[in-house]
Amino acid sequence: MGGYMEEEWEWNFLWRRPLFDNEISKAINFLQHVESKVIQIQRRDDWVWTLDPSGQYTAKSAYRMMMGGATHGTQDRDFEELWKMKVPTKFAVFAWRLLRDRLPSKTNLQGRQVEIDDRTCLFCKNAEEEAGHLFFHCTKIIPMWWEFLSWVNNVGVFPQDPRQHFLQHESIVVDGLRTNRWKCWWLAVTWTIWKKRNDIIFSNDSFDINNMMEEATFLTWTWLRNLEKDFVIHFNQWSSNLREEGFVYH
Numbered sequence: 001m002g003g004y005m006e007e008e009w010e011w012n013f014l015w016r017r018p019l020f021d022n023e024i025s026k027a028i029n030f031l032q033h034v035e036s037k038v039i040q041i042q043r044r045d046d047w048v049w050t051l052d053p054s055g056q057y058t059a060k061s062a063y064r065m066m067m068g069g070a071t072h073g074t075q076d077r078d079f080e081e082l083w084k085m086k087v088p089t090k091f092a093v094f095a096w097r098l099l100r101d102r103l104p105s106k107t108n109l110q111g112r113q114v115e116i117d118d119r120t121c122l123f124c125k126n127a128e129e130e131a132g133h134l135f136f137h138c139t140k141i142i143p144m145w146w147e148f149l150s151w152v153n154n155v156g157v158f159p160q161d162p163r164q165h166f167l168q169h170e171s172i173v174v175d176g177l178r179t180n181r182w183k184c185w186w187l188a189v190t191w192t193i194w195k196k197r198n199d200i201i202f203s204n205d206s207f208d209i210n211n212m213m214e215e216a217t218f219l220t221w222t223w224l225r226n227l228e229k230d231f232v233i234h235f236n237q238w239s240s241n242l243r244e245e246g247f248v249y250h
């Protein structure tokens with residue numbers, strides 16, 4: 001039974017406050033560990049998932065836990081939409097942190113009394129590194145979002161708030177927009193940005209927007225293959241024709 005208590009403690013420990021990057025793999029391992037568990041009736045001392053009356057792990061109860069017991073209201077819609085995408089756990093966890101502004105950006109670290117000498121964005125070196133800037137408004141990054149608008153033949157101003165940015169398909173009017181594909185693109189772009197930012201800081205990598213576009217496109221394609229039954233188009237064919245049929249119905 002000891003294992004259960006420990007795990008429960010870890011679970012609470014990890015989800016009840018913002019996570020640092022080095023804790024994320026721990027959280028993901030834990031989720032995968034729990035997901036792989038099979039409850040065996042004949043054994044007395046075993047796992048009990050206390051968040052669901054059945055004692056069995058369910059994605060829904062884990063989701064409720066991640067919401068911190070919040071009641072379902074409009075402000076949780078972002079996470080509901082994210083959950084429906086069925087992307088691998090690590091991506092969902094990343095997006096959840098971004099949507100709740102819990103990523104350790106330089107500004108957030110400073111807020112937690114971590115001394116940061118230089119808080120400027122390392123892409124443009126011209127503004128403070130907080131989520132709204134880093135992911136959506138940095139002049140080095142914004143071409144990735146513009147590119148998407150050109151694919152769906154639209155122009156617009158992007159919301160600064162991560163949540164509104166994610167849910168903007170509800171307000172922008174694009175004929176025949178495939179909203180699931182927009183959400184996959186959104187997650188792929190933000191993931192790619194965070195990964196590049198960390199690679200620059202920790203691995204001396206350099207900024208390369210073409211490389212990031214390629215990576216985000218490929219990620220989107222892999223998720224769509226899981227999400228849409230009839231999405232069987234070859235990557236090269238799909239990625240070279242994004243303007244025509246990548247993100248809108250015809």
Ligand SMILES: [Zn+2]
Pocket residue numbers: 121122123124125126127133134138139140
């Ligand atoms: Zn910047």
